[in-house]
Amino acid sequence: MSDELATKLNNCTGKGYVIAPAGFGKTHLIALAVRASSGRQLILTHTFAGVNSIKTKLTALGVPTFKYQVDTLASWSLRLCLAYPKTSGWQTENPTSKQWNKLYECCAGLLDKKFIRHVVAATYVGVYVDEYQDCSDLQHALVCALADFLPSRILGDPMQAIFDFDQGKPVDWDASVYPSFGCLGQLEIPWRWKKAGQPELGAWLKEVRTKLEQGQKIDISSGRPRSVVRVYTDPENLAKKQYASLFDFLGHSESVIALHGGDQQSKNKTHLLARTMAGRFSSIEEVEGKELHSFVKKFGTAKTVQKGFLLALDFAKKCFTGVDKALTAGTKRGEVAKQIKGTKYPSVLHAANAYLSAPTSGHLKSFFLALKANPETSTYRRDLLYRFLNVLKMHIEGEGATLSEAANLYQREMRHTGRPISHRKLIGTTLLVKGLEYDHAVILDAEALDAKDLYVAMTRGSKSLTIIGSGRYLPTR
Known part of the structure; x- marks a missing residue:
């Protein structure tokens, strides 16, 4: 059935959809269809994890790299608009969450231009859009603009449409997909x-x-x-x-x-x-890392080293259990404290004192690593902790003039590499x-x-x- 459906997808010259329930081999189907192609296909999805998954499957099936380009819908749209800034009306290289919807509108408008269609059609012979239930109505309008001049096949599962869009609405399959896209088939075997x-x-x-x-x-x-x-x-x-x-x-x-x-x-x-x-x-954690970025922003505006350190302690308590048990009374107040005979964890005390005496990202990283190694603490938000440690590492290595800049650079990089957690x-x-x-x-x-x-x-x-x-x-x- 997969081979037959893959052939059907490859032979589609218009607009078609496939219903693909969870775990039924959707990525495998896309790879089979692309392998049968005589030209280069554009494969769009929503996350870089999805991009990596599709690329891995394409490689496993021996699909030549000249037959495809895999990208997120967001990244592909951004690059196209930036390539033609005057025509698209778009010049922002790093859109914020509130700007993406405007970008999709600009990209859809750009794809209405005859010379842009000529450029895109000279690059690709067809389009696949994965996880279509995660499209917003504005993204759907962009895909429809592509579908006006390129064979376009969309794959998804309306039963998995659970994303809550901050702006715009999720695509309505009954109103927008079924009337204008033809049914190519439905996956039937629960391969997972x-x-x-x-x-x-x-x-x-x-x-x-x-x-x-x-x-x-x-x-x-x-x-x-x-x-x-x-x-x-x-x-x-x-x-x-x-x-x-x-x-x-x-x-x-x-x-x-x-x-x-x-x-x-x-x-x-x-x-x-x-x-x-x-x-x-x-x-x-959420992909956007709102809690991490909120802390980094507050930390960067702290007026004294002590206030910054106390903010870091509050953040540490969001990553570890038992933080207070590992600290001396002076450290809890954000003060340089002396080691006495009864000091239970000198390594944590010394790491805190080092930061309070010389507030660098290197010393802050050492303090968090000392907490991580302490027998009183347990890391319960590893995802949050490892992101922060990676931000500190980037700042230590000179990537980003401020910790906030390093956090923004890391966020962009993480969208490609995925979460740092392997628990x-x-x-x-x-x-x-x-x-x-x-x-x-x-x-x-x-x-x-x-x-x-x-x-x-x-x-x-x-x-x-x-x-x-x-x-x-x-x-x-």
């Missing part, structure tokens, strides 16, 4: 679970998707495969059950993702639970892990998830799924 030796889980999730799509509820008390574990709890004991369930996963080295929904309240819960687990499970036991939200795969998935407080968040959460684990909640039927929202 078949390859993991769990075909029953894959078949069950396929049925779950159909029910959720039709607005039905899932009975999780019966008819589920052995790899799906239901942990019943009343709301009062939810926290204890979550802790106990995650603790049971600590005895092996396989990857585990514990999931809340994507709302702001749930984001805060991930950090709280990671702290409760004393870092045995680590929480994942195998993680807590996150559906928004942060959509498109990613783990060995085991645990849904926390299942009743709090709507149908789409529930489906995304259910499809993250290739070997098992644990559902913690008080109800028999899901979703309840």
Whole structure:
């Protein structure tokens, strides 16, 4: 079926879409279709993690590099507009979050120009857009501008449309996709679970998707495969059950993702639970790194070394448990303190004193590393800590005149390289892990998830799924 569908995609001369459920081999399909191409294809997606995933699959299937260019929709649009600044009306090299929507409008307008279409059509013979459910309406308008003069195939899954756009709206498939793009097919085989030796889980999730799509509820008390574990709890004991369930996963080295929904309240819960687990499970940060950048900005405007150090201590407490236990009373006040006979952790004291005496990024990094190595502390937000350490490293090496500049440089670099965290036991939200795969998935407080968040959460684990909640039927929202 994949080979036949890949041929169909390659032969498409107009506008077409493929429905691709989670874990059904969408990236493999794109690679097969591109391999069959006689010219260069433009492949667009939304994240650099997605770019890397597609490139890896293309390389694995031996697709020659001259047959494709893979990029994020944002980066490709930005480069095109900057190449023709007068025509596009765009000159900003590093757009802020509020400027991207204007960029997409400029790019769509640019693609209406006859000479631009000639340039783009001379470069590519067709377009693929991956993860189409994550497109905003403005991005969709840009893709439609491309589709006016190039064969364009879009692949996605409306059941995974969970992104919350700050500005603009997510593309409405019923109103915008189905009327103007023809159906090329739908992926049918749940390869993720078949390859993991769990075909029953894959078949069950396929049925779950159909029910959720039709607005039905899932009975999780019966008819589920052995790899799906239901942990019943009343709301009062939810926290204890979550802790106990995650603790049971600590005895092996396989990857585990514990999931809340994507709302702001749930984001805060991930950090709280990671702290409760004393870092045995680590929480994942948002890609934008708002908390890190907020700290760096405040830190850069601190009027005294003492005030800056106290801000750093507050930030450290967001990364580690047990910070106060590792510090002397003087260090807690942001003062250079003397080592006495009763000083429990001289290495932390000396690192703090070094910074307070000579406030450099090198000394600040040494202080955070001393906390990390201390027996009283546990890192529960590794993602946040490692980003900060990388920012300090860049500043130490002269990349960025200020710490704030180094943070901005690091943020741009991280979009290409991915998160610096490699911990195998993680807590996150559906928004942060959509498109990613783990060995085991645990849904926390299942009743709090709507149908789409529930489906995304259910499809993250290739070997098992644990559902913690008080109800028999899901979703309840």
